[in-house]
Amino acid sequence: MHRKLSDLKIRKIKLQQDGRTKKYTDGGRLYLLVNSKGKYWRYGYNFQKKQKSISFGVYPEISLMDARIAHQEARELLSRGIDPLAHRKMKQITGGVMDNNTFQAVGLEWFAMWKDDNSENHMQRTLVRLEKDIFPWIGSRPMIDIEPPEILMLLRRVESRGAFETAHRVKQLIGQVFRYAVATGRAQRDQTADLKGALKPYRKKHFPAITDPIEFGHLLRVIEEYRGSLVVRCAFKLSPLVMLRPNELAGAKWSEIDFNTATWTIPVKRMKAKKYIKEENATSHIVPLSKQAIVILREIELLTGRFEHVFTGARNRRKPMSSASVNMALKRLGYGETMKAHSFRTTASTLLNQMNYNPDAIERQLAHKDKDRVRAVYNRAEYVEERRDMLQHWADYLDSLREGADIIPFKKKA
Secondary structure, eight states, X not given: OOOXXXXXXXXXXXXXXXXXXXXXXXXXXXXXXXXSSOEXXXXXEEETTEXXXXXXXXXXXXXXXXXXXXXXXXHHHHHTTOOHHHHXXXXXXXXXXXXXXXXXXXXXXXXXXXXXXXXHHHHHHHHHIIIIIIHHHHTTSBGGGOOHHHXXXXXXXXXXXXXXXXXXXXXXXXXXXXXXXXXXXXXXXXXXXXXXXXXXXXXXXXXXXXXXXXXXXXXXXXXXXXXXXXXXXXXXXXXXXXXXXXXXXXXXXXXXXXXXXXXXXXXXXXXXXXXXXXXXXXXXXXXXXXXHHHHHHHHHHHHHTTSSBSSBOSSXXXXXXXTTHHHHHHHHTTOTTTOOTTHHHHHHHHHHHHTTOOHHHHHHHXXXXXXOHHHHHHHHHHSHHHHHHHHHHHHHHHHHHHTTOSSOOOOOOO
16 A cells, blocks of 8 residues: 655644645545544545545544554455445444443444344334443343342433333343343343333333325325425425335335336345345335336436435435324424324325235235235245235326225226
């Protein structure tokens, strides 16, 4: 690697008094970032197709030699498939001790093993719960010393802010870490087992949904007249047609769309139910695209086709739009109490079942878990074309409702 900087050259570099920022490269994407406040060491790198950077400190506190050593260590981590920035964060959380038996160390080890089988959003929520609700209270405690009353005190803190569902999920998370510790020989039992019934019960709220055809037709007309941004407008119009969860829709990538076969193939890693799909040996969830869905995607392609994501962020085109965008649009239109983005799945499921469509095909399109493992494998292979026919008829039916018909008989093709 050809090095371009020297201590003499760095000392001669003057700070940018005009407020601009200037880069001085040293090789291997290590560079010195100079502005009016100082000289900062940075390393730019790519990880999992994303551009990232990590700071090594300020010159002269961090010398050229120190920066090059840190740079080499980061490159070695990358060569082993480890994100240098994530590795640093993990070391900071655990105080640099990665091989001890504290809850923090074991929890992060479990998280590193567990995260690849779960969606990005679920992974982030779990990490937040670890860092905000668990680690500050029992993170430094050895696994073998933690007792049920100590865990209950932690959970009471979560309950005290009215987050009763979160308290149950935090308890489940602690239990997962304990069971991993038992499996790896660092704990003798799951201490959360003794807390059964100790938390306040909660009722899971179901999403409100419009299932009356006349009312739903009115909503479709309102959606058609929505005047938000083109990105949100297209996502809004596509939502009733594809029966996907908001996160799955918002994270759509152009690489997943095949216009030739009118098929949207979503990788397992993007699905909320991906662990169930993996149990069935599937690598993706298939969404047959109706003619109406294709028209919407062609419209948005003119704006975002050159980017990775179909529905790009409002401020950053290289990121997907927020999964809350459709919910916000519904709220602006006065449907905040009666309809959510997730509710389009409920509406489709309810009406399609009333129309006597095959319940297994509907459940497969919703990417729900089939408790019968043998039947699940059969269903996956059997219902793709049936689902394609179902979604096309569903789109045609929605067109009829949008045009103002009252109740239109929904019939399958003979």
